[in-house]
Amino acid sequence: MLWPASEEFAALCRTQLELVVNSLGASSLAVYLSETLNDSPSWSPVAVYPEAAPPLSLPLPPTLPPPTQAAETPLGHRPQQVVSSLANQLILPLMYQNWVLGVLVAQRQHRPWLAAEQAQLQQVAQTLAIACVLDQRQQWLSHSPANPLDQQQRRFDDLLHQLRNPVAAIRTFVKLLLKRLEPDHQGHPLAEGIAKETERLMALLEDYRQQRTDIPALTGSQPLPLAGKPLDLAETLSPLISAAQARAEMEGKTFVVEIPPQLPPIWLEERVLQEVMGNLLDNAFKYTPQAGTIGLRLTLTSPALELTVWDTGCGIPKEVQPRLFKRGYRGIQADSEIEGSGLGLAIAQDLLRPYGLSLRVTSPYEGDRGTAFTLTIPLPMKVKQ
Numbered sequence: 001m002l003w004p005a006s007e008e009f010a011a012l013c014r015t016q017l018e019l020v021v022n023s024l025g026a027s028s029l030a031v032y033l034s035e036t037l038n039d040s041p042s043w044s045p046v047a048v049y050p051e052a053a054p055p056l057s058l059p060l061p062p063t064l065p066p067p068t069q070a071a072e073t074p075l076g077h078r079p080q081q082v083v084s085s086l087a088n089q090l091i092l093p094l095m096y097q098n099w100v101l102g103v104l105v106a107q108r109q110h111r112p113w114l115a116a117e118q119a120q121l122q123q124v125a126q127t128l129a130i131a132c133v134l135d136q137r138q139q140w141l142s143h144s145p146a147n148p149l150d151q152q153q154r155r156f157d158d159l160l161h162q163l164r165n166p167v168a169a170i171r172t173f174v175k176l177l178l179k180r181l182e183p184d185h186q187g188h189p190l191a192e193g194i195a196k197e198t199e200r201l202m203a204l205l206e207d208y209r210q211q212r213t214d215i216p217a218l219t220g221s222q223p224l225p226l227a228g229k230p231l232d233l234a235e236t237l238s239p240l241i242s243a244a245q246a247r248a249e250m251e252g253k254t255f256v257v258e259i260p261p262q263l264p265p266i267w268l269e270e271r272v273l274q275e276v277m278g279n280l281l282d283n284a285f286k287y288t289p290q291a292g293t294i295g296l297r298l299t300l301t302s303p304a305l306e307l308t309v310w311d312t313g314c315g316i317p318k319e320v321q322p323r324l325f326k327r328g329y330r331g332i333q334a335d336s337e338i339e340g341s342g343l344g345l346a347i348a349q350d351l352l353r354p355y356g357l358s359l360r361v362t363s364p365y366e367g368d369r370g371t372a373f374t375l376t377i378p379l380p381m382k383v384k385q
Helices: 007-024 067-072 115-143 148-180 188-211 233-251 270-286 318-323 344-355
Strands: 028-034 043-049 089-096 099-107 254-258 293-301 304-311 359-362 371-378
Touching (some): 007 028, 007 043, 007 115, 043 099, 089 115, 099 115, 148 188, 148 233, 148 270, 148 344, 233 254, 233 270, 270 293, 270 304, 270 344, 344 359
Parallel strands (some): 254 293
Antiparallel strands (some): 028 043, 028 099, 293 304, 304 371
16 A cells, blocks of 8 residues: 655645646646555546646556566566547556556647657656655655664764763863862873873764764663662762762852762663763753852652752753753753753653653752652662563
8 A cells, every 4th residue: 555645745746736737738637646555546636737727537557467477578668658548648657567556647638649749758756666666665665664774873972971971970070170280280281181082072072963963863772771779878889979079169159969878889880870870960060150059969769869960050940840851952941051952850850760860850950940850769679670
């Protein structure tokens, strides 16, 4: 069964009919598509000239050899046209391989079609057949689930985005190191070299993101395979806390950590927790102005543990909060000068989903400002193998 003709294909058909009218003096023309690919198809009009006229009277369509005989039937022996029982009417099949996709019906009053004119009409029919195949393929792709290549591209986009956080942390550490090293220190040139290469890597990542901006983000891919294991929270969060403290010093902001002693182990992939919390901290720093405060709080409640990243930034309007975890969505920040791709929160949710976890947003957080993202982990929690 064929997809209904797209508007683009119908417009191409109308253009071809106008050319035939102007060049060959046809009095009436029509393009039909087959609704089924079998020996007795039903026909649906796509374009008719004149447009106000009813569809042409269409006799029985041309027949093709059965599929089992297709290999024995040379292309040149397939029917190129059928003369209608109506005077001066030609029916030219729109053929692809062994199938009639449609027909071009041409009629002219008072004089028959010359051989050269019939050849021109055959060329028009061949052009429309090729266009019909391309149109059908495009519609099939648009209605099909993401293919493996699309999923691979999405995975690659995710990995590149996840690469930004550790690179940004390295950049912060190097800048802080350069401030503390005297210009004549023997390590100063080395630190400058690292800083330059880090900036170059960040520029490459940004270039790739800009090139992908016009490509719609795909939906439905699965997160990376995960395996749960006992995780020491304090040890896992330690590098994130160090990087955040260095960034706060660099940007003139305050970073507050509230972690109780004797934290119980949880079953979660270390990479997952670091990626999720790294994304939340990066967002908090980006959207908190200078002299503002960013916080990381761990709260033990029976029977769960809550990790919260909060800030004193401008907050997130209530009306956009339901769309925060949609891929590529940046809300009111899309037109701002703050860098971002709108992927971080979506990636975080994808990584947490296999564990039955998700992020919760609260904004405003304190008074009429600020935002908090909270991850609640039941205790004990273990991923089913």
